[in-house]
Amino acid sequence: MNKLKQPIFLILLCLLAAACEDSRPEISDRRGMNLYGKVKSVTDSMYTTTFSPEGSILRQEAVLVDAETDYIYLTPELYITSDSRWSNYARHYQVIRSKDTLRVIAKHNGYEEMDREYVFDAQGRVVRYLHFDGMMPIVEEYKYDGEDKHPSEMKYTASYEDGQDIFTCRFSYLEIDKEGNWLQREVNRTWEIVMYNHVDNTEETSTQTDPPFIETRSITYY
Numbered sequence: 001m002n003k004l005k006q007p008i009f010l011i012l013l014c015l016l017a018a019a020c021e022d023s024r025p026e027i028s029d030r031r032g033m034n035l036y037g038k039v040k041s042v043t044d045s046m047y048t049t050t051f052s053p054e055g056s057i058l059r060q061e062a063v064l065v066d067a068e069t070d071y072i073y074l075t076p077e078l079y080i081t082s083d084s085r086w087s088n089y090a091r092h093y094q095v096i097r098s099k100d101t102l103r104v105i106a107k108h109n110g111y112e113e114m115d116r117e118y119v120f121d122a123q124g125r126v127v128r129y130l131h132f133d134g135m136m137p138i139v140e141e142y143k144y145d146g147e148d149k150h151p152s153e154m155k156y157t158a159s160y161e162d163g164q165d166i167f168t169c170r171f172s173y174l175e176i177d178k179e180g181n182w183l184q185r186e187v188n189r190t191w192e193i194v195m196y197n198h199v200d201n202t203e204e205t206s207t208q209t210d211p212p213f214i215e216t217r218s219i220t221y222y
Contacts, residue, residue, distance in 0.1 A: 025124020027097050028055030032118035032126050034150060037179040038222040044215070053222055056095075125149065136160050150182050163195040163203070177219065184216045 025031065030039055030051045041050045043063070050059040054076070061068040070082040077095040092107040093115060100122075104115040119128040121144075129140040138158045142151040150173060158165045168190050175184035189210045196203050 025120060025122075026055055027100075027102050027118075027120060027124075029057045029102070029118075030055035031120065031124055032102060032129060034126060034182075035219070036149060036181055039179075039181070040220045040222050042217055042219050044217040123147070125151075133158065149180055150185075161196075162198075163193065166192040166194065168192075174214070179219075179221065181219055182217075183219065184214060186212055187215055188212050 028051075033042065033049070035042060038053060039051060039055075041048060043049075046063055048059075048061045048063065049057060052058050052073075056073065056076070056079075057071050059068060059070050067083075071079050072082060073079040074092075077097075079093050079095070081091060081093070094105045094107060096103045096105065100120045101117065102120075103117045106113050106115040114130070114132070116129070116131040118126050121127050125142070125144060127142050129142075131138050131140075136158055138156065141155045141157075143153040144150075145152045150171070152171060154169045154171070156165075156167050156169070170188045172186040172188075173182050173184075174186060176182055191208045191210070193206050194203055195205075
């Protein structure tokens with residue numbers, strides 16, 4: 001390769017690498033919440049969540065009670081939280097990203113524990129979300145129809161000492177905004193409750209189906 005062509009070749013390689021970087025699916029809390037584009041905030045029946053332009057959570061405000069949490073970033077991969085209910089309770093959170101996973105580790109008084117984890121498919125769609133309600137692990141698993149951006153089904157499993165609560169939701173989308181994010185959907189939900197009997201090592205399962213209901217959310221953009 002002659003001296004004139006070599007710099008041009010290197011420039012083309014750099015441009016190609018930058019284009020590949022830009023085309024990679026976003027690995028963030030925002031994408032983990034099934035949001036696309038430069039969403040600034042989303043409000044559902046429980047919370048208003050505000051994001052940075054890069055998709056990291058900046059603030060969560062509860063809708064039904066007076067409670068909010070601010071996320072204060074020391075670096076893009078390390079933050080602390082300021083909770084209006086627990087002013088003296090400080091934790092550091094380490095954000096670990098890989099090709100298809102976002103994992104957040106909570107650190108407090110020398111201890112580390114998982115806070116949440118998102119797993120994404122090759123299209124950047126969340127397929128698994130692990131989080132906790134107190135000490136109870138909750139796993140949400142998502143299925144999609146073909147290339148659709150939004151899940152057709154979600155299986156939610158909450159595990160505790162005496163059993164599991166499992167519910168399956170099937171979604172029908174009623175309103176999509178111009179950025180391709182859903183604003184309203186119908187939910188058909190079936191429950192399965194499994195109770196363990198530790199005395200005779202048996203389990204009892206009960207099921208129920210809820211009437212269909214509508215979920216809505218509002219979205220703002222940068």
